[in-house]
Each structure stands twice: as C-alpha cells, then as structure tokens.
Amino acid sequence: MNPRLGKLLQLSTPLWGVQWMPVRSLGIRSLNPPKPSKYDTGPGLPVLESAPEAALRRKARTTPHRTGAITIKKGMTAIYDQETGKRTPCTVLQLDRVEVVSHKTPKQHGYYAVQIGAGWKHPENMTKSLLGHFSAHGLSPKRHVCEFRVKNESGLVPVGQTIDASWFQEGQFVDARSNSKGKGFAGVMKRHGFGGQDRSHGVSLTHRSLGSSGPGQGGGSRVYPGKKMAGNMGNHQSTVQNLKVLKVDAENGIVVVTGSVSGPKGCVVRIQDAIKKPWPEIGPAATAESEIALTEEPAATAAA
Amino acid sequence: MAALPAMRQLGCLRSLMRTPKFSPMHLSSRFISTVYSKKPEPIPFPQNLPQQFRSQIPIRLQPEQAPKKMKVYPPPPSSRAVCKDPVAHVAQSQMAVLDPNGERKALFDYRRNPRSVKPGDIVRVTFKNGDPFNGVVLSIRLRGVDTSVLLRNELTRVPVEMSVKTFSPNVQSVEIIQRSQRKTRRARLYYMRFVLELLGSPPENLLQFRALY
Numbered sequence: 438m439n440p441r442l443g444k445l446l447q448l449s450t451p452l453w454g455v456q457w458m459p460v461r462s463l464g465i466r467s468l469n470p471p472k473p474s475k476y477d478t479g480p481g482l483p484v485l486e487s488a489p490e491a492a493l494r495r496k497a498r499t500t501p502h503r504t505g506a507i508t509i510k511k512g513m514t515a516i517y518d519q520e521t522g523k524r525t526p527c528t529v530l531q532l533d534r535v536e537v538v539s540h541k542t543p544k545q546h547g548y549y550a551v552q553i554g555a556g557w558k559h560p561e562n563m564t565k566s567l568l569g570h571f572s573a574h575g576l577s578p579k580r581h582v583c584e585f586r587v588k589n590e591s592g593l594v595p596v597g598q599t600i601d602a603s604w605f606q607e608g609q610f611v612d613a614r615s616n617s618k619g620k621g622f623a624g625v626m627k628r629h630g631f632g633g634q635d636r637s638h639g640v641s642l643t644h645r646s647l648g649s650s651g652p653g654q655g656g657g658s659r660v661y662p663g664k665k666m667a668g669n670m671g672n673h674q675s676t677v678q679n680l681k682v683l684k685v686d687a688e689n690g691i692v693v694v695t696g697s698v699s700g701p702k703g704c705v706v707r708i709q710d711a712i713k714k715p716w717p718e719i720g721p722a723a724t725a726e727s728e729i730a731l732t733e734e735p736a737a738t739a740a741a
Numbered sequence: 742m743a744a745l746p747a748m749r750q751l752g753c754l755r756s757l758m759r760t761p762k763f764s765p766m767h768l769s770s771r772f773i774s775t776v777y778s779k780k781p782e783p784i785p786f787p788q789n790l791p792q793q794f795r796s797q798i799p800i801r802l803q804p805e806q807a808p809k810k811m812k813v814y815p816p817p818p819s820s821r822a823v824c825k826d827p828v829a830h831v832a833q834s835q836m837a838v839l840d841p842n843g844e845r846k847a848l849f850d851y852r853r854n855p856r857s858v859k860p861g862d863i864v865r866v867t868f869k870n871g872d873p874f875n876g877v878v879l880s881i882r883l884r885g886v887d888t889s890v891l892l893r894n895e896l897t898r899v900p901v902e903m904s905v906k907t908f909s910p911n912v913q914s915v916e917i918i919q920r921s922q923r924k925t926r927r928a929r930l931y932y933m934r935f936v937l938e939l940l941g942s943p944p945e946n947l948l949q950f951r952a953l954y
Binding site: 509511512513514515516517518519522524527529531532533534536557560565568569571572575576577578599601602684686688689690691693 | 811812813814815816817818819820821823824826827828830831832835838839869885886887906908909910911
C-alpha cells in the first residue's frame with residue numbers, strides 16, 4: 438500500500454456508511470518511524486551527548502557571562518609604565534554607538550546570545566526588513582550587527598541599552614576577533630609555508646610550486662580533501678586571545694588593548710571577556726550606571 | 742567688394758557678422774527620459790463603498806490593512822564624532838605624562854628645531870639606574886611617543902649600537918657632547934658602520950673617530 442496515503446485508507450476494516458476520500462499527506466515521511474522504547478522514557482535518564490542540551494553543557498565553562506562589544510580598530514601606539522619604564526605596544530579600539538539590538542534564547546534559537554549593533558547606516562541604504570528589525574526595538578539603523586554568546590539569561594542585557602567603553606575594566610583580559618588582512622590569491626609558499634623547489638638542479642619553471650598533491654595508485658590516485666594548495670589567503674576570521682585592557686575612556690569610546698589585533702585599520706573588531714582567564718568582577722558602579730540608563734531609556738522613547 | 746579677389750579671404754569672418762538665431766523648438770526639445778513628471782497624488786479610498794465592492798479590492802490597498810509607516814529612529818550621539826583620532830588622543834595623553842614641558846620632543850625634532858640633536862652628533866644618555874651611554878647618533882626615528890635614536894659606540898673595541906626610546910621613563914637625561922663638525926648629507930648614517938672596518942683599527946677616542954668623518 439502506498440505509505441503516502443493517509444491512515445484512513447490503511448484501515449483494515451471498512452467503515453460502512455462513511456464517504457471515502459483519499460487523504461493527502463505532503464512531505465517526506467519515514468517508512469519506519471522510530472518507535473519509543475519503554476526503556477527510553479521516564480525520569481532520571483541521562484541527556485544524550487548528541488543532544489543540543491549536552492552541547493550547551495559542554496560549552497558552559499567557556500561561554501562568557503557577559504556580552505562583548507563591536508569596536509573599530511583605529512591603529513597602534515605604545516604605552517609606558519611610569520614605575521618600571523616598560524613600554525607596551527598597544528592597539529587602540531573605538532566603540533561607536535554600540536547598542537543591544539535583540540536576544541537569542543534557547544526556546545527559540547537553541548542558545549543564549551545578545552545581538553549587538555554599532556555605528557549608523559543611512560536608512561535609505563538598508564533593506565526594509567532590516568530597518569523594521571531596528572525600528573521595532575526603537576533603535577537607529579546600525580551599520581554593524583553581530584551576536585555574542587552568553588552563558589545564561591543573566592547575561593541578556595536589555596534591548597536598547599548602550600554598551601560604552603566602561604563595559605570593560607582596565608586590567609581585565611579580552612579576546613579580540615576580527616578578519617585578517619586579505620592577501621589575495623597566494624601560492625603555497627606564502628600561504629602554507631611550503632619549502633618550494635630548487636633554484637637549479639634541473640628544476641624549470643616550478644621553483645615556487647608545490648611538489649606533489651598526493652600518492653598515486655597506492656593512495657587511491659586522488660587528491661585528499663583538505664590538501665593544502667594555492668588559493669585565497671587572509672581576510673578570514675582570526676581570534677587573538679588574552680589581550681589585557683590597558684586603558685578605558687568612556688567619554689571618547691576608547692579601549693586600548695595590549696599587542697596587535699588582526700586586520701587593517703578601520704576593521705571591525707569584536708571584543709569579549711577572555712574565556713581562558715577568570716571572569717572579570719563587575720563592580721557596583723558599573724551596574725548602577727546601567728540601571729540609570731535603563732530607567733532613562735523608556736522615558737526618552739515615550740517622549741519621542 | 743566681397744567679389745574682389747583680395748577680400749575673398751575675409752569670407753571666413755562672415756559668420757561673426759550674422760545675428761545668432763535660436764529656434765524655440767531646439768531649446769525645448771528634451772529626451773523623454775529626462776522629462777520631469779510629477780508623482781501622481783494617491784487616489785483617496787472612496788467613502789461609503791459597498792461591502793461587495795470593498796471585498797474585491799486587495800487587502801493591502803484597503804486603508805485599515807495598509808502597511809504602517811515605519812518609524813526610523815535618529816542615531817544616538819556618536820563617540821566617533823567626539824574623538825576623530827583616538828590613536829593621537831592616546832599618544833597625546835602619554836606625552837602629557839612623559840614629556841609635560843615638550844623639552845624632550847624639541848631636543849630630537851631635528852626636522853623643525855635647529856638646536857636639536859642631529860645625526861652625526863655625539864650624545865650622552867643617562868638612564869635612571871645611573872648608566873651612561875655615549876654614542877654617535879646614526880639615525881633619529883620620529884614617531885611621536887615611539888621616537889627613538891640609534892647610538893653607536895665602541896666599548897672595549899667591540900662595536901655597540903643601542904636604540905634608545907627618547908620618551909622612555911628610564912631615560913633620565915640626554916646631553917649633546919659634541920655637534921657634528923660639518924653638516925651631514927643624509928639623515929641615516931649607516932655607512933659609519935663600515936668605516937671602522939676600512940680603518941682596520943678603531944681610534945681610541947670616540948671624538949677622534951667622529952673628527953675623521
């Protein structure tokens with residue numbers, strides 16, 4: 438019997454006096470749907486390791502408690518320590534109109550995350566659907582939007598709240614992720630550090646190419662997936678972990694971190710609490726400021 | 742007169758004598774694509790429309806069901822507008838601490854200050870721990886807070902080069918021992934590294950060495 442026809446047709450005993458109509462069921466259906474086992478039900482059963490809950494539990498230790506911020510890389514300079522005289526090269530990042538746009542929750546999306554927007558984009562240059570997304574939350578159109586995973590609902594900062602540079606504290610550690618500088622189509626020597634071939638000894642025209650792309654008949658006479666070859670290099674995401682915050686200037690939106698960050702000047706850098714360091718202690722002053730901002734925001738929107 | 746052969750060459754000036762003629766047709770002709778046409782006013786939805794007609798109109802065109810006008814919110818004040826150059830801001834705040842009087846800056850700003858240290862001069866740098874270091878200035882790297890000088894000397898017949906960050910808190914003082922005898926023709930005196938090799942044995946005194954070149 439055709440399994441696509443509904444259950445009504447599959448009844449073995451005909452029902453007299455009922456007008457028969459074939460019931461269509463659309464979509465792909467399994468011929469042998471999984472039957473619930475009587476041993477798989479009941480309380481106290483372990484969560485399967487392949488389940489999304491288990492994945493979240495595995496990630497819980499390294500998921501930051503707080504959201505991060507979108508910053509723009511402005512350039513590098515150096516900061517001297519007055520006592521020791523030690524010079525520390527540093528990268529200057531700037532936050533510009535960073536606001537919380539929306540939330541992601543396990544019920545709807547499967548995980549906790551905060552969607553953050555930064556900058557400003559002219560509404561004429563924006564699709565109507567995206568414009569509606571911002572307008573629905575009372576926000577101006579944002580140029581950069583990205584999301585930051587947080588551990589639980591306590592990390593969900595209210596929508597519309599501004600995240601300024603004082604979100605970060607001097608001395609804390611952050612992870613900075615950004616796109617590295619694009620190098621274009623690069624050969625294997627530059628892209629993967631291959632040795633290249635001899636200058637002489639009979640080598641002609643292949644001084645910088647890769648030698649062989651794999652074994653022959655013994656190895657299957659094919660190129661294995663993931664073989665390192667020439668191709669597009671750079672402009673891929675790169676995370677620099679454990680950068681110390683040296684300076685915070687909330688008025689000018691400046692965050693200064695140690696060392697270098699991937700990407701050219703003017704690129705978008707996402708910074709969040711470092712996952713390999715103890716989570717920063719959030720002082721009472723910072724929370725008080727956020728509460729003030731919270732109470733002011735609805736009043737401002739009502740007035741508008 | 743125009744028929745005279747001598748005057749015939751002046752015929753080219755005839756066009757100047759003509760009065761210009763503008764045809765109104767020519768001025769007013771435009772391409773169809775550039776003709777301005779005003780956007781038509783939307784036809785108001787008819788009042789007291791019977792229900793049987795009303796239901797035939799698409800839902801999106803009915804006044805109650807029309808899409809609401811989206812409100813676009815103005816952007817909040819920008820920190821980017823407040824601080825246009827954050828790198829310079831951080832560097833200046835550093836300079837205000839490291840060199841409040843601007844003396845150190847003037848001492849090495851050889852492009853602008855004629856009394857500054859120049860390549861070829863012999864200077865003595867005294868560090869905070871008391872160590873002095875004398876040397877010929879091979880180059881001055883002007884980079885704001887990162888400004889540094891490259892000094893070269895011979896200590897126990899071993900050539901030594903030291904790059905000194907001029908604004909480092911470890912540098913207590915910088916004094917010019919001797920100005921270069923004549924004006925150096927280049928800003929980077931790296932050739933002086935090889936001069937000693939040519940000489941064979943370096944002179945005992947640094948001042949003598951400088952006097953040679």
